[in-house]
Amino acid sequence: MKNGNLFIISAPSGTGKTTILKRVIAELKNIVFSVSHTTRSPRLGEEKDVDYFFVDKSTFVTMQEQGLFLEWAEVHGNLYGTCSNTVQAITEQGIDIILDIDVQGARQLMDKLNNKGVFVFISPPSLHELEKRLVNRGTESDSVIATRLNNAHDEMKSLEYYDYVIVNDRVDQAIDELKSIIIAERSRKRRGISGEPLNLDI
Amino acid sequence: MKNGNLFIISAPSGTGKTTILKRVIAELKNIVFSVSHTTRSPRLGEEKDVDYFFVDKSTFVTMQEQGLFLEWAEVHGNLYGTCSNTVQAITEQGIDIILDIDVQGARQLMDKLNNKGVFVFISPPSLHELEKRLVNRGTESDSVIATRLNNAHDEMKSLEYYDYVIVNDRVDQAIDELKSIIIAERSRKRRGISGEPLNLDI
Numbered sequence: 445m446k447n448g449n450l451f452i453i454s455a456p457s458g459t460g461k462t463t464i465l466k467r468v469i470a471e472l473k474n475i476v477f478s479v480s481h482t483t484r485s486p487r488l489g490e491e492k493d494v495d496y497f498f499v500d501k502s503t504f505v506t507m508q509e510q511g512l513f514l515e516w517a518e519v520h521g522n523l524y525g526t527c528s529n530t531v532q533a534i535t536e537q538g539i540d541i542i543l544d545i546d547v548q549g550a551r552q553l554m555d556k557l558n559n560k561g562v563f564v565f566i567s568p569p570s571l572h573e574l575e576k577r578l579v580n581r582g583t584e585s586d587s588v589i590a591t592r593l594n595n596a597h598d599e600m601k602s603l604e605y606y607d608y609v610i611v612n613d614r615v616d617q618a619i620d621e622l623k624s625i626i627i628a629e630r631s632r633k634r635r636g637i638s639g640e641p642l643n644l645d646i
Numbered sequence: 647m648k649n650g651n652l653f654i655i656s657a658p659s660g661t662g663k664t665t666i667l668k669r670v671i672a673e674l675k676n677i678v679f680s681v682s683h684t685t686r687s688p689r690l691g692e693e694k695d696v697d698y699f700f701v702d703k704s705t706f707v708t709m710q711e712q713g714l715f716l717e718w719a720e721v722h723g724n725l726y727g728t729c730s731n732t733v734q735a736i737t738e739q740g741i742d743i744i745l746d747i748d749v750q751g752a753r754q755l756m757d758k759l760n761n762k763g764v765f766v767f768i769s770p771p772s773l774h775e776l777e778k779r780l781v782n783r784g785t786e787s788d789s790v791i792a793t794r795l796n797n798a799h800d801e802m803k804s805l806e807y808y809d810y811v812i813v814n815d816r817v818d819q820a821i822d823e824l825k826s827i828i829i830a831e832r833s834r835k836r837r838g839i840s841g842e843p844l845n846l847d848i
Contacts (some may be wrong), residue, residue: 628830
């Protein structure tokens, strides 16, 4: 059986990534979200081993020291990480896995995974359009919006390192594009690199 | 504007390539078949400059000497070739182009085009299945079928060199896969190679 693919997806905040990912996972077969390990406490409605693997800090640090995390980060004093064994257990069943991860984490994985991951950047049509969306949403203060735009500007400098760039102009089209990328990668071969044998009775 | 992509598609005879290609071209926008130059005479119903560019032998040979053909071949005493200027004129308008070409021609193009072409191999589920299809069709003699199977066996040794392999088990799924590959390649970047700039007002 062919191994599942690992898709690493990044997008500046406000780009519509969550909507796109949920629809794509719902509409395609054989693909799941990666479940991260975290040291923070479960929030209301969060399910153990479904939303996160909740572990205490010493467990996390031990895993970290054993090199078990593909990537990890500290956010607001809590630790989050993607366990490589978990990813491997899923892809070895021939199931694709999506890692929703920020640009910095993705850049680390590019070096680490070599050619084994598929990196997709979801971009707003422009920073101007992103600003309009954030302002219209009306849920963030001016200073939060300014920070997000500033981050987006930095993050978009990295899009050249990704394998695919989807411009989220119309969300239905962006969903189709991501689905196409996932389906295409399933029939993709790494020419001249790995050359996985196909199951053909020739 | 981003240049169109060049898709090079090969398949053993009897694999269903023609059906797949016609449906894909009909269902997608911004993609056309490549029109070849040939020295053979137009057949009934064939349209000049639509089915082929019909040229006399001396014109063909001059073009050949000037290096104007991406690839060319002699079949039953007639010359056929794909003019690189034609391909370029189309892709420069941002339109994708499909080259329907045999394995030998494709292998030449892999060296020549470097990373600029997208190579897709359409495969029968198995040689046994291909034999069944050819026999059921009932239009070819046993010896023709034997030759085709022999060729298919040779051609399938080259599938490892292609970027994508589509196994035509169910034709609708094969069509979806080829459409997905074409759509995905439109948002694909050549990481670390060309890095075409995206039109983003950042």
